[in-house]
Amino acid sequence: MTHRQVLEAMSGLMLAMFVAFLSSTVVSNALPTIITDLRGTQNQYTWVVTATLLSSTASTPIWGKLADLFSKKLLIQLSIVVFIAGSMLAGLAQTVETLIAWRALQGLGLGGLQALVQIAIAAMISPRERGRYAGLMGSVFAAATVGGPLIGGVLVDTSWLGWRWCFYVGVPFAAIALVLLQRTLHLPVIRRDVTIDYLGTAFLAAGVSALLIWVTLAGHGFPWVSVQSALFLGGAILAVVAFLVTESRAAEPIVPLRLFRDRTTTLAIIASIAVGVAMFGSTVFLGQYLQISRGFSPTEAGLLTIPMVGGLVLSSTVSGLLITRFGRWKAYLTAGSVLVMAGFGLLATIDHETDMVLLCVFLFVLGAGIGMSMQNLVLAVQNTVAAADLGAASSAVAFFRSLGGTVGVAVLGAVLSNHVGDLVQDRLTGMPGAAQAAGGGAVGLADLADLADAPAPVEALIRMSYGDATGRIFLVSAVVSVVAVLAVLFIREVALRTETGDERERAERSDAVRIDTDRIEGRDADGERTDEVARPRQPMVR
Template sequence: MVPQNPGAAAAGRAAPVHYTHRQILEILSGLMIAMLTTMISTSVVGTALPTIVGDLGGQDQLSWVASASLLTMTASTPLWGKLSDILGRKLMFQSALVIFVLASVGAGLSQNIGQLIAARAFQGLGVGGVSALAQVILGDVVPPRERGRYSGYMGAVFGVATVAGPMLGGFIVDADGLGWRWCFYVCVPLAIISLVVMQKVLKLPKIKRDTRIDIFGAFTITGAATVVMLILTMGGKEFDWSSMWTYLLAAVAVVLVIGAVFAERAAREPILPPRLFRNPTFVLCSIASLAVGVAMFGAMIYLPQYLQIVKGMSPTRSGLMTLPMVAAMFVTSTGSGQVVTRLGRYKWFPVVGLALVASSMYLLSRLHVDSSKLVIGADIAVLGAGLGLTLQIMILAAQNAAAITDLAATTSGVSFFRNLGGAIGTAAFGAILNNRLTHHLTEGLAAAHVRPPAGGGTSLGTPDAVQHLPQPFKGIVLEAFTQSLQTVFLVGVPVALVGFVVVLFLKELPLRSSVSRVDQAPSTSPAPTDAPASTPATAPTPNTTA
């Protein structure tokens, strides 16, 4: 399946591999199944989260349930890219799927909120590996000039998972014989199918490299992301925003960021090579992806809350309400991919996309208790259109501007910043929601000159419990929750606008027609510029097929 070039092998380089359209589709099918599996695990839980946290206790812990997987997914993304360089794409991709399966079973067996958060953290490790390596593998087998249509299919998978997950989650939660635990179990058979498919169709040449794992860089990068998440999720609840804990954690985060900079500059094989940040395309795509992640994950987590708590929809109906977003995302993702492949132009897709994302955040901030389904659907569709025009194009632009040796680091780097934005957005939006909800509830109760029901306080239970609250408490709760969500989505507007301004400065480079860079040095070239002058570059040699 994988033709090799003996001349290239003799020269000490990886043999160039040329895949037929059929072979690419076979590989793509395995990647799409894996992406569908992991994305469903996120969206299926998003719809069921109000019921899950209501059952296990702790509405104030909802952001942790969502953020735990986002945090580990974010922190591990660069590590998966580097490990795939060392141990091979196929082995690492399958390892990520195995971790995901085991963690999904553990999440379904959770007996309390702490166990669920821990299982979700391990689940995020698997999701991070699958999401990053799927894009890396696609970059290995498809040249940038042709990658648009294939990456469009990957974006369409995201859209399908976005709608299939909420509907599936709603059905599972509402079904008498199942329950929310099956939201985690349902992902297991899909992941096993993906393992089987990838074992059969993925045949990549395994390349030996004289490299090592950047342990100090891994510690500082993941540590900095973790500490930032701790501040956002625990600030205002476990400790005051203006407190010694906040200042101490912020100082630790700054130290870890500085340590990461020095670690990556000194490492022989850094996880995020400093040369990537000298590439303006990578920097701009990373910033834009971070902004998109904030808006995307924030909306995915908190829109079901609005639909179930405020509008009184069942999980199934709230999942169906995402259909406009998915339809718009499917059309714009596949359509933009086809146009990019045909014309070779890509810059204005993310420009328009981020403008739509910013507009959707503003429209969502205008929702109120009595908003019609038509208005909600239209607002969600705008968000889907913006995401479809942006997500895959950012990866494509960054990959096109990278050397082939930096493909994994570039892809995982952009994914890292997108996931970081999602993790920060989920945590920050959760902090804003909880803070404003307490304020608006207290204010509403005081204005009505009433006291909350005995034992009620300012915490929310399941959506069903909210719907059965007596008046005037129910009206006060719904209005307070809506006002709090309005603030959450309004905060997303300037974040999306930052991404919009950034992509305006993106320089559109011609899409390459081969997997390798046309300007890449020949096999007789000296060591890469990032290698120390005293250390000769060790050329990779092809090994057996993975």
């Protein structure tokens, strides 16, 4: 493909990727209004986000396997159609339960977009040339990250549009992407025999779902120490064990267990889980804090997230340039993980009266840490593993980062809901007549639906409680970030390779041929002849 042909094909792919990123960020500022309008609970607030993350995470490896069997172009278009269907149905939802269901369908399409766009780019652009187009991908990510909350805020604040357009807004972009891809993306259909690990995917989804449901319902639907807790937790453990057994026997597992033999990959995955909690947890609950506790409009809340996005874009760009120039990466990765921990530690001090200038500084620190950590964790893994495992290792880091975000949103949401309930209970006790005005439902007032019907003094109390409780979830995130710092410190820095992925794979094949030749001729590792003659073995060709 010529440079012009690549740019034409990238236009449709980048628009599809923009739709995927936009759908994740545009809803964040609208969620408080959505849940209040549909009379939802704090737990349902969390599941509107978690349903999409869970379905996209579970489906991503399946879409990747299907790309080896069918046309990549057709699969990208199919994932866009699934996304459009889920978005339209989500916009028509009349209850939170149906909204969660359609968000899960939307997540299936997102999983396809996240996996297949990267696969298509790798198929048409060589690794040596891919950096030439990396700026396009970064610009799309930045535009969706900055524009999503702003667009969501404007839509919610516009009376003749409303929050339902947060789900419709991506549909025109997706439709245009369909047309562009049909006209510009021309990839050969190269099939190979693959085995899709459906059983492993099912066990993983079952284990994570059981864990999330337990965390969400425990403390409200049933006690933490109860038969129900034992059933959910025991089921999650059994599903994870079954997943590990399945992966050890599967011909092509979705998460190859051999990757965990490498220390760098294992530690990077552990750190990625913590980064996932940082990325998703901060954005989901930050908008709720700014709107529910501080009283900002959705548009204003979107503008106040710019410092975090600015820190992310600035640090990722600068650290990437410095790593390319000097060839050292661990110092930036370590600094990034420390900044993530520091950012969360600073945010743990916020309450309903925190100065907004300080809050913006805290968010900038957090964004700078995420920007230096996220891309460099993938770089560390790709620089270490064999060329044949580049795709699997990169996918594993991204997979566990999304998984960490999914679990993190559910856990942090449960922590927030429980703490808000406790604060409301305590403060109602100290307010004469407040409990009677609230109808005696102190704990229930932790739900966002009560804001629409609560008397003015009780409404103020709920908003104050949300502001004071938000610091607790950032404290939990700071503790989780300590694990990321420790994991990064134990990663061994390996000099950056100068060969592309294709060059490394050819070198590895040559080594395999040389070793086989030495065995056939009866030579040892030093080239001396021996009496041992081995059967010829053909090198693996991928």
